[in-house]
Amino acid sequence: MTARLALGLCAVLLSPGARAAPDPALLNDKPAFIADLMSQMTLDEKIGQLRLISIGPDMPREKIAGEIAAGRIGGTFNSVVHADNRMMQDAARKSRLRIPLFFAYDVVHGHRTIFPIGLGLASSWDMGAIERAARVSAIEAAADSLDMTFAPMVDISRDPRWGRTSEGFGEDPYLVSRIAQATVKGYQGPSPARADSIMASVKHFALYGAVEGGRDYNVVDMSPLRMYQDYLPPYRAAIDAGAGGVMVALNSINGIPASANTWLLQDLLRKDWGFRGVAVSDHGAITELVRHGVARDGREAARLAIRAGVDMSMADTLYLQELPGLVKSGEVNVAEIDRSVRNVLGAKYDMGLFHDPYLRIGAAVDDPPDLYAEGRMHRADARELARKALVLLENRNQALPLARTAAVALVGPLADSPLDMMGSWSAAGKGQSSITLRQGMEEAMRGKGRLLYARGANVTDDPRVVDYLNFLNWDRKEVFQDPRPPADMIAEAVGLAGQADVIVAAVGESRGMSHESSSRTRLDIPASQRSLLHALKATGKPLVLVLMNGRPLDLQWESANADALLETWYSGTEGGHAIADVLFGDYNPAGKLPISFPRSIGQIPTYYNHPRVGRPFVEGKPGNYTSQYFEEKNGPLYPFGYGLSYTDFTVSDISLSSTRMERGGRLAARATVANIGQRPGETVVQLYLRDETASVVRPVKELRDFRRVSLAPGESRVIQFDIGEEDLKFFNARLEHVAEPGEFEVQIGLDSRAVRSQRFELR
Ligand code: BGC
DSSP states (O other), rough: OHHHHHHHHHHHHHHTTTOOEEEEGGGTOOOHHHHHHHHOOHHHHHHHHHHHEEETTTTTHHHHHHHHHHHSSEEESSSSOHHHHHHHHHHTTTTTTOOOOEEEEESSSSSBBBOHHHHEEEEEHHHHHHHHHHHHHEEEHHTTTTOOOOBBBOOOOTTSSGGGTSOOOSSSSHHHHHHHHHHHHHHHOOOSSTTTOOEEEEEETTTTGEEEEEEEEOOOOOOHHHIIIIISSHHHHHHHHHOOOOEEEEEEEEHHHHHHHHGIIIIEEEITOOOOSSEEEOOTTHHHHHHHOOOOOHHHHHHHHHTTOOOOOOOOHHHHHHHHHHHTTTSSSSHHHHHHHHHHHHHHHHHHTOTTTTTTTTGGGGGGGOTOOOGSSHHHHHHHHHHTTOOOEEEEEOOOOOOOOOOEEEEEETTHHHHHHHOOOTTTTGGOOOOOOOHHHHHTTTTTTEEEEESSSSSOOOOHHHHHHHHOOOTTTOOOOOOHHHHHHHHHHHHHHHHEEEEEEEEEEOOSSSSTTOOOOOOOOOHHEEEEEHHHHHTTEEEEEEEEEESSSOOOHHHHHHHHEEEEOOOOHHHHHHHHHHTTTSSOOOOOOOBOOOOOOOSOOOOOBBBOSSSSSOSOOOTTTSEEOOOEEESOOOOOTTOOOSSSSEEEEEEOOEEEOOOTTTEEEEEEEESSSSEEEEEEEEEEEEEEEEOOBBEEEEEEEEEEEOTTTTTTEEEEEEEGGGGGGEOOOOOOOOOEEEEEEEEEESSSSSSSEEEEEEE
């Protein structure tokens, strides 16, 4: 038993005025402990446990403490200061039954140290590294007195207009499911009860990434087949990995808002999937049932939500106000309240809070004087992850890597913007801690070449967008707008380019453009920056684009005109170092896209695992009467799984251990991967399966496995994938998960398009 745990137990056992409950003798028997505790709770105390409130910076602390001591609050979020959380926990310890609070926060891609955004993490295809990012996030968050995160966010997204695409892990159910498992494991560690673990609450359950037209908060209307096959697996994977919480989505699903959806929260989540944890609403979502038009008023909204199975109401007072009356009138029965209270108390138990309410808060004497002291940050991990997140999209004439001794003109509004480096949902990250690209390059070139810098353009000059971003801005700082006339800024940048050997332009979106509620109607780089790029191109100097953005962009002009394109997403605290590592060749990029890049907005949705059609378009054949767009080239600009390296890899000699698989059997698929270039490097070998004939329409292919391999120049290796009947399963028309006999094609390659194949038959 740790000293901290012993202290906590004493607190439970000995605090003044202690009653028999919670009975410490039962502390190691969860069901008995919770049953005993609940047997002593009044209805009001139970309802109090179902309230999750946001702690704003200006909220009166005394009033909150009073509410907590009166047993009217079950948990809080958005408070990350030890002293505040301790004060609130002290108040909870003064409540009649001394039930501890829990403290939650949106720790989505880092806490104090910020890792790349979700799309960036996913681009690494490195499950160990992603788990490590979640583990580090948990260690930092727990050290800041937090018990729970509202993450991972595993919404599949195939419409890049949706701003929250940035937060998720892309378009593919298999890859996102693997990441869901890795992140839950990372956050919760060996147990969510550990002092350095936090509980994961997977979100947004369910299907939030499929909002119609990519417009945030819009409706979702989806066939059950697609739901089961493509959108639900990642939530399920997180739950199977032990996620203790689920956050209910803001959208409706086939006409019923998720927050009032009994099928979703009872039949699917609890009965089919066996989820035993806590289901929290999203921010204000229960109140929104009135605006969805399924509840007349707040009272009806509370009734629908609690009966459907939303255990905690976030950031509203509806449960507190309405549930007592609803129980009295018999519209809600106590058993329904008890069900939710049991889930909340169960989660607190699992977080170790009944054993020690101060498990993560610690003692005042240990409070860190400086939360951002270097020793508390995890910069090496952040640099490692950020390097792995970078995806090289183009590299003509070996424009990259750059020589350190070169004269480089660094331009663009994102070249030196510390806040933007972090991306949205940057938790307790601080802009000042981020290394910008300018800083990273300066360090790398010190004493060698020459770095010339000019901003060149604002992210956007569109006043409507600027107003929107200012309104959104988390840090309450104005979005920086350089007041100089755009032509002057461009002229300055072009002038510097004239003195340089090469131009590096950091362009894209500011972080607020890829955020909650930031849906776009266009996917291009804003006009102010495009004008800059056109002027830079006209100089004739080699042009390297470093992209910072939270969604696939329309890069048709850029891909045709830039000499090199490096997708960096928002790469986090150490982003500037990591990008410089790649630009100067200290690290060979190996990231692969977790989401397809369409050629234009009109191609949306573009995703590699599209269901088959009766008149498929065939590359190189006339398009007439096939499924295509006649105005432009078909297929994505950059496919799922794509990404270049400074060396070249080949995949050859695909073979199967058998051309038949018996029921319950397995077979091995092998391929030789070779590094035929001049540098050591890593790549991701991807295995796709195509089900040739089935009782329902199946996708053209589906990712089923992948392996990251590292090879020296001239080295080759045989990679073996193991395929079992389980990998051939899909949901049939009766929503049964089955493998049907027939032919399958095994495809192995370095992206979803460039593959080689072999076939086998399942008998
Ligand atoms: C978002 C959630 C987030 C919550 C709490 C909501 O607006 O949709 O993802 O967890 O706020 O911050």
